[in-house]
Amino acid sequence: MSLAIFDLDNTLIGGDSDYLWGQFLAERGLVDGERHEQENQRFYDEYRAGTLDIRAFLAFMLKPLAEHPLADLLAWRAQFIEEKIGPILLPKATALLDRHRIAGDTLLIITATNRFITAPIAERLAVAHLLATEAEFSDGRYTGRSVGIPCFQQGKVARLSEWLAETGHDLAGSWFYSDSHNDLPLLNQVDHPVAVDPDEALASHAVERGWPMISLRET
Numbered sequence: 001m002s003l004a005i006f007d008l009d010n011t012l013i014g015g016d017s018d019y020l021w022g023q024f025l026a027e028r029g030l031v032d033g034e035r036h037e038q039e040n041q042r043f044y045d046e047y048r049a050g051t052l053d054i055r056a057f058l059a060f061m062l063k064p065l066a067e068h069p070l071a072d073l074l075a076w077r078a079q080f081i082e083e084k085i086g087p088i089l090l091p092k093a094t095a096l097l098d099r100h101r102i103a104g105d106t107l108l109i110i111t112a113t114n115r116f117i118t119a120p121i122a123e124r125l126a127v128a129h130l131l132a133t134e135a136e137f138s139d140g141r142y143t144g145r146s147v148g149i150p151c152f153q154q155g156k157v158a159r160l161s162e163w164l165a166e167t168g169h170d171l172a173g174s175w176f177y178s179d180s181h182n183d184l185p186l187l188n189q190v191d192h193p194v195a196v197d198p199d200e201a202l203a204s205h206a207v208e209r210g211w212p213m214i215s216l217r218e219t
Contacts, residue, residue, distance in 0.1 A: 002173035004100040005160070005186070006127070008111040008118060010179040011196045012097075014088040014217060017121060018061060018113045019044050024080045031064055048199060050181060054112070054155075058146045062135050065116060066144030073116070073142070081120050089124070092216040096177070097125060106169060110160060110186070112152040116142070131159050156186045177214075181205065 009016040022040035026033040039060055046052040065073060100107055108129040109122050115132040122130040133151045136143040149155045164170060174190040176183070181201035187193040195206040195213040206213050 001104045001106060002175065002191075003108060003169050003171065004105040005108045005110055005174065005176040005190065006097075007176075007178035007180065007183055007196075008109050008121065009113060011177055011216070012090065012093045012109070012125060013085065013121065014090050015084075016044065016113075017085065017117050020084040020088075021080060021117050022061070024076070024084055025064055028076070030068070030076070047182065048180075050201070052152075052182075054150045054152045055146075058114070058133065058150060059144070062114065062142065062144045062146060065135055065142035070140060070142070077116070077120065080117075081124065085121055085124070090216045091218070094125070096216065097127065100175070105175070108163075110151060110156050112150065112156075112182075114146070129163075131156070131163055153182050154185045156183065157189060160186065160189075178202070187211075 006012050009018065019040055022031070022036055025031045026036045043052060043057045043060065047057075097107060106129065107127045108131065109118070109125070109127050110131040111118050112133055114135045115130065116135050118132045119130060131151055134147045136145045136147045149158050151159050171190055173192070175192040175194065176187055176190040177194045177196045178187060179196050179198050179202065181199055184202070184205060193209075193211050195202050195211055197215050197217055198206060198213060203213065205211075
């Protein structure tokens with residue numbers, strides 16, 4: 001049995017859940033729509049360019065969680081999963097997960113997107129293990145701050161190392177599937193790195209290193 005690790009956004013799902021959550025909030029008037037959309041797009045462009053300031057991004061994305069009661073957030077999240085995430089679930093991704101399950105591998109999703117958004121997506125995909133950026137929660141409310149190491153770039157390696165020490169798993173025979181050059185630090189750690197519908201920078205790197213490239217998008 002090996003560890004099969006998967007990025008989430010634009011890998012197992014056909015879009016970016018953080019970006020879509022921002023759109024969802026703006027469409028319902030829960031944030032200043034025009035400003036939020038501009039900032040959401042700016043941060044997304046910076047992410048794709050590899051220049052994202054993760055702390056600034058988290059301060060922006062987690063702020064709405066601190067402005068509303070938990071009950072409202074949970075209700076909106078349920079709507080979000082049905083309206084925004086359901087339509088971008090990928091049958092080929094489900095089949096890939098199933099192949100690793102049949103092989104007896106341990107499945108793990110590792111994502112920079114915060115756990116509030118991604119936990120129900122991992123559950124929908126029937127993946128029990130999730131490493132995500134953690135939003136601080138205190139006295140029944142989100143604070144708008146993150147805690148711990150953001151699960152981004154080299155932070156994914158650090159968070160995974162902590163998880164391996166806690167669980168007794170190791171990287172022998174491990175797989176990691178990702179679309180993004182931001183995940184090169186972790187892709188370089190596993191035995192079987194796989195570029196999934198990769199961005200240009202990752203595709204170039206995969207060609208140089210002889211890594212396999214696959215698509216989970218419908219054709």
